[in-house]
Amino acid sequence: MRNKRTLIILGVLVITAAAFIYRSLQNMNGPTDREGPGAFFMSQGNLAASFNQELTGQLKVLPEQLKVQVKINDSLVFEATNPPAIIPLKISIKGLPLGSYRLRVISKGSTGVNSEDERVLYVVSDVAPKSWSLEVVRQYPHNDSSFTQGLCFYKGKMFEGTGDPQTVGATMVAEVELATGKILKRRTKPQPIFGEGITVMNGEIYQISWKNDSCFVYDAGTLSPLRYYTYSGEGWGLTHDENTLIMSDGTEKIYFRDPKTFKVLKVLSVYTNQGPINYLNELEYIDGLIYANVWMSNIIAVIDPLTGRVLSTIDATEVVKKGKGTGEVLNGIAYNPTTQKTYLTGKYWPSLFEVKITQAKAR
Numbered sequence: 001m002r003n004k005r006t007l008i009i010l011g012v013l014v015i016t017a018a019a020f021i022y023r024s025l026q027n028m029n030g031p032t033d034r035e036g037p038g039a040f041f042m043s044q045g046n047l048a049a050s051f052n053q054e055l056t057g058q059l060k061v062l063p064e065q066l067k068v069q070v071k072i073n074d075s076l077v078f079e080a081t082n083p084p085a086i087i088p089l090k091i092s093i094k095g096l097p098l099g100s101y102r103l104r105v106i107s108k109g110s111t112g113v114n115s116e117d118e119r120v121l122y123v124v125s126d127v128a129p130k131s132w133s134l135e136v137v138r139q140y141p142h143n144d145s146s147f148t149q150g151l152c153f154y155k156g157k158m159f160e161g162t163g164d165p166q167t168v169g170a171t172m173v174a175e176v177e178l179a180t181g182k183i184l185k186r187r188t189k190p191q192p193i194f195g196e197g198i199t200v201m202n203g204e205i206y207q208i209s210w211k212n213d214s215c216f217v218y219d220a221g222t223l224s225p226l227r228y229y230t231y232s233g234e235g236w237g238l239t240h241d242e243n244t245l246i247m248s249d250g251t252e253k254i255y256f257r258d259p260k261t262f263k264v265l266k267v268l269s270v271y272t273n274q275g276p277i278n279y280l281n282e283l284e285y286i287d288g289l290i291y292a293n294v295w296m297s298n299i300i301a302v303i304d305p306l307t308g309r310v311l312s313t314i315d316a317t318e319v320v321k322k323g324k325g326t327g328e329v330l331n332g333i334a335y336n337p338t339t340q341k342t343y344l345t346g347k348y349w350p351s352l353f354e355v356k357i358t359q360a361k362a363r
């Protein structure tokens with residue numbers, strides 16, 4: 001008896017679900033066709049265009065359309081009245097920064113009704129990244145209890161910032177002796193602070209935090225806390241150019257911040273000619289370019305700080321094999337401008353490396 005009732009209830013449910021799905025399909029195939037856009041991109045899916053070049057494509061225009069417009073975000077980039085059935089498009093995107101945009105074809109039908117075909121436009125890099133090679137020059141010991149999140153040099157001294165995945169109060173900024181890996185000075189932060197990237201600018205260490213919305217500032221000589229700034233969003237990597245802090249947040253974005261206020265001055269999206277590079281992590285500004293660890297990979301992206309274009313990639317697999325031990329991912333790029341030497345390490349790695357990066361031919 002009970003089983004029979006269950007069967008009946010199940011049967012009713014199945015019939016109801018089937019009817020619902022059938023009606024949904026009817027709706028998809030039926031009215032949508034009639035109410036669909038009066039003009040649309042003939043290609044499927046989203047569109048891409050190369051930096052400073054042209055957006056090309058074709059529009060299909062249905063009968064009785066009075067006007068067709070193309071907008072990138074809210075800017076009108078193309079317009080035609082009494083449009084033909086097929087419109088070839090060639091729209092300059094000069095000056096449009098790398099990134100994703102809302103791309104719409106808006107058509108006005110003879111009944112006065114506007115309809116839209118909306119896609120995403122990706123403005124990608126106009127250059128394919130070159131492949132630069134890396135070789136190990138020297139190997140140094142590194143404290144394998146340091147969950148490295150930031151590494152840099154200032155006036156010949158090496159500084160390291162760590163995070164705290166075990167929530168035991170392991171977040172610190174430290175001055176570390178290169179030759180021995182010995183921590184010479186340290187300043188810790190209690191949990192829940194989870195330290196991330198660090199950089200030293202004008203005698204002050206900046207240390208961002210993962211999800212604590214805070215950037216802490218210390219005196220680089222004494223490691224005494226000086227002040228802090230708040231921001232919103234995650235903090236991952238940190239470096240600086242001549243005047244500006246440069247920060248990553250685990251996305252494809254790079255933020256340029258005022259070191260006096262921590263306010264965002266400029267945001268770049270980092271793209272190759274294929275698309276965005278996500279998970280940008282530890283950063284280092286070397287000779288006018290931004291180097292970024294890509295989280296969970298052995299790749300370092302070399303980024304043009306003016307446009308966000310990835311100019312080169314460096315495969316650090318050999319360094320990872322040699323240095324990781326039982327540690328985690330590659331994370332830590334430091335450049336000593338005095339000696340012009342570059343160093344790499346990783347989270348909980350027992351080793352730190354001086355490396356030589358060689359620029360090579362295009363792929």
Ligand SMILES: [Ca+2]
Nearest residue numbers: 151283284333
């Ligand atoms: Ca660094």
